[in-house]
Amino acid sequence: MLREYCTDLHIHTCLSPCADLDLSPREIVERAKKECLDIIAITDHNTAQNVRVVMRLGEQRGLKVIPGMEVQTREEIHLLTLFPDWPSTAAWDEEVYRHLPPVRNDPEIFGDQPVVDEEGNIVKFEERMLLNSLDLSLEEVKHRVEEHGGLTIPSHFNKGSFSLISQLGLIPEDLELEALEMSRQSKLREQMGIAATSLSIPKIISSDAHRLEDIGSAHTVFLLAEASLIELRLAFRGLEGRRITKKIDSGMTIL
Numbered sequence: 179m180l181r182e183y184c185t186d187l188h189i190h191t192c193l194s195p196c197a198d199l200d201l202s203p204r205e206i207v208e209r210a211k212k213e214c215l216d217i218i219a220i221t222d223h224n225t226a227q228n229v230r231v232v233m234r235l236g237e238q239r240g241l242k243v244i245p246g247m248e249v250q251t252r253e254e255i256h257l258l259t260l261f262p263d264w265p266s267t268a269a270w271d272e273e274v275y276r277h278l279p280p281v282r283n284d285p286e287i288f289g290d291q292p293v294v295d296e297e298g299n300i301v302k303f304e305e306r307m308l309l310n311s312l313d314l315s316l317e318e319v320k321h322r323v324e325e326h327g328g329l330t331i332p333s334h335f336n337k338g339s340f341s342l343i344s345q346l347g348l349i350p351e352d353l354e355l356e357a358l359e360m361s362r363q364s365k366l367r368e369q370m371g372i373a374a375t376s377l378s379i380p381k382i383i384s385s386d387a388h389r390l391e392d393i394g395s396a397h398t399v400f401l402l403a404e405a406s407l408i409e410l411r412l413a414f415r416g417l418e419g420r421r422i423t424k425k426i427d428s429g430m431t432i433l
């Protein structure tokens with residue numbers, strides 16, 4: 179039987195240098211439950227080292243946590259990469275690390291990058307700067323993610339920076355994208371409205387949470403049979419009754 183699932187598929191943890199340090203795995207899961215989300219995705223910049231802990235806590239609390247990562251391509255485009263399970267994510271994490279420039283993070287300038295356990299204790303600090311471009315192109319990332327069974331969704335595709343539109347000025351048709359994440363900046367959304375609605379590619383909206391209170395503030399509602407990446411894929415393809423039913427940003431339903 180199909181039912182509605184509330185999803186926020188773009189959430190950072192404390193490991194992202196630009197995110198708040200109180201974004202610990204437990205706080206994220208509790209906040210998502212409070213916001214009545216059914217599915218979240220954890221998407222730190224160029225790393226998945228905090229993902230498994232959130233998945234474990236999500237399992238205990240009845241919250242589906244899709245493992246993922248927000249990568250930055252050579253063209254400085256941000257992409258959400260989502261995976262069906264932990265092993266495929268771990269394999270992708272290793273691959274990404276090999277393509278991340280060996281530049282040391284300066285916590286004074288960019289912020290700390292803590293890997294934490296279930297209690298939020300710091301296990302280690304990631305020393306390589308995570309806010310950087312991989313030496314992989316947009317096409318290469320999409321192809322490699324597919325090889326791992328994953329799904330690529332361009333982040334905030336119509337934002338003024340680090341997006342498909344800001345970096346390329348267009349949405350390459352030959353990429354055969356399954357979905358796009360809309361930017362939350364409403365002004366930009368209006369400017370891009372015509373182009374965006376004329377596209378047949380399904381669009382989601384998510385919080386891109388860098389603070390605890392951001393979680394769920396923008397979310398997409400799907401009609402699904404269960405909480406899984408396979409079901410999300412069916413919804414993007416509009417198959418077997420699965421589909422996106424609503425997109426909500428700051429309490430307002432948007433197109």
Ligand SMILES: [Zn+2]
Binds near residue numbers: 248256333334340
């Ligand atoms: Zn981004």
Ligand SMILES: [Zn+2]
Binds near residue numbers: 188190248333
């Ligand atoms: Zn982000």
